Amino acid sequence: MGIEVAVEGLTMSFGKQNIWQDVSLTLPAGEVSVMLGPSGTGKTVFLKSLIGLLKPQQGRVLINGVDMVNSPEKDIYETRKLFGLMFQDGALFGSMTLFDNIAFPLREHTRKRESEIRRIVMERIELVGLLGAEGKLPGEISGGMRKRAGLARALVLDPQIVLCDEPDSGLDPVRTAYLSQLLIDLNARIDATMLIVTHNLDIAATVPDNMGMFFRRNLVTFGPREVLLTSEEPVVTQFLAGRREGPIGMSEEKDAATLAAEADAPAPHLTAGPRVIVPQLEPSPGLPPRAAVARRRERVLGMLDRLPPAARAAIQDTYARGGTAPTLTKPAPGSGS
Numbered sequence: 089m090g091i092e093v094a095v096e097g098l099t100m101s102f103g104k105q106n107i108w109q110d111v112s113l114t115l116p117a118g119e120v121s122v123m124l125g126p127s128g129t130g131k132t133v134f135l136k137s138l139i140g141l142l143k144p145q146q147g148r149v150l151i152n153g154v155d156m157v158n159s160p161e162k163d164i165y166e167t168r169k170l171f172g173l174m175f176q177d178g179a180l181f182g183s184m185t186l187f188d189n190i191a192f193p194l195r196e197h198t199r200k201r202e203s204e205i206r207r208i209v210m211e212r213i214e215l216v217g218l219l220g221a222e223g224k225l226p227g228e229i230s231g232g233m234r235k236r237a238g239l240a241r242a243l244v245l246d247p248q249i250v251l252c253d254e255p256d257s258g259l260d261p262v263r264t265a266y267l268s269q270l271l272i273d274l275n276a277r278i279d280a281t282m283l284i285v286t287h288n289l290d291i292a293a294t295v296p297d298n299m300g301m302f303f304r305r306n307l308v309t310f311g312p313r314e315v316l317l318t319s320e321e322p323v324v325t326q327f328l329a330g331r332r333e334g335p336i337g338m339s340e341e342k343d344a345a346t347l348a349a350e351a352d353a354p355a356p357h358l359t360a361g362p363r364v365i366v367p368q369l370e371p372s373p374g375l376p377p378r379a380a381v382a383r384r385r386e387r388v389l390g391m392l393d394r395l396p397p398a399a400r401a402a403i404q405d406t407y408a409r410g411g412t413a414p415t416l417t418k419p420a421p422g423s424g425s
């Protein structure tokens with residue numbers, strides 16, 4: 089089963105540039121979490137801090153008692169082996185076949201025999217749906233296939249924590265839907281703790297158990313998906329709706345005058361009707377159920393009284409319906425559901 093990642097009071101700067109401050113959150117063991125946030129808010133820096141590749145100035149990242157910020161480098165190195173990291177760009181070696189790319193961590197970090205390596209690599213290739221493409225070079229396949237190859241490579245060392253940095257960038261909507269299902273299926277198969285950084289609203293709405301968002305050098309929120317999906321924070325609603333109107337501007341932040349003008353004249357489509365929480369994806373038929381589902385249910389029901397009313401209602405509704413049916417948090421007048 090996956091391992092909990094506890095982040096406590098993390099603050100990161102590069103020179104005088106503060107990236108984010110006092111970030112605290114827990115990635116619950118085996119659950120899937122999504123991190124949102126405009127470009128440049130430090131999401132990639134956050135992932136690199138979790139695996140100890142970047143060193144925040146303050147705070148701790150605790151995994152099995154090891155602090156990925158402050159523990160001795162040899163402990164950090166050992167703990168890093170628990171991670172599988174899927175980079176933003178796939179980060180494949182252009183001159184190597186997919187097979188050799190995916191085999192690379194095994195050849196680099198283990199003393200496994202070539203026959204064993206072949207077995208593991210082919211298993212991961214099948215898992216991500218790339219059977220038949222193993223002899224191809226990265227330049228000969230589509231962007232979506234390169235992403236999946238990057239995911240396969242992240243999985244060869246049997247990670248207990250999987251980090252995916254914008255796995256959807258450059259994918260069309262259909263490929264993104266396949267990717268969402270692949271991520272949920274992966275969680276069902278290996279029960280790893282997963283954190284996915286994405287801009288994609290479909291992934292955000294359908295994949296995670298938990299969701300967070302970075303904005304203006306802070307973690308705006310992190311918690312059960314229902315909290316963010318029912319949030320009234322302008323930055324959250326703007327991001328989830330993909331609107332121009334709101335605190336997020338082209339250069340990340342808008343000035344006060346622009347915001348005031350928008351508040352005076354809200355665009356008509358902003359007075360939108362009911363906000364619907366779409367159901368979370370379930371593993372494909374034939375796969376085991378996700379082990380995290382039962383744990384998550386206990387955990388979330390145990391924290392209900394500390395959640396905002398809208399989130400509480402949405403969670404109660406979800407579990408009352410067996411956790412699968414659509415939930416209307418703001419029922420349309422007369423809809424009766």
Ligand SMILES: Nc1ncnc2c1ncn2[C@@H]1O[C@H](COP(=O)(O)OP(=O)(O)O)[C@@H](O)[C@H]1O
Pocket residue numbers: 102107125126127128129130131132133134
């Ligand atoms: N190694 C580094 N040295 C200095 N600045 C960096 C470094 N890595 C990232 N940054 C800066 O940190 C900020 C956040 O970057 P990043 O984490 O890539 O944002 P995101 O992934 O949310 O788009 C950017 O302003 C970037 O220039």
Ligand SMILES: [Mg+2]
Pocket residue numbers: 131132133176253
């Ligand atoms: Mg990034």
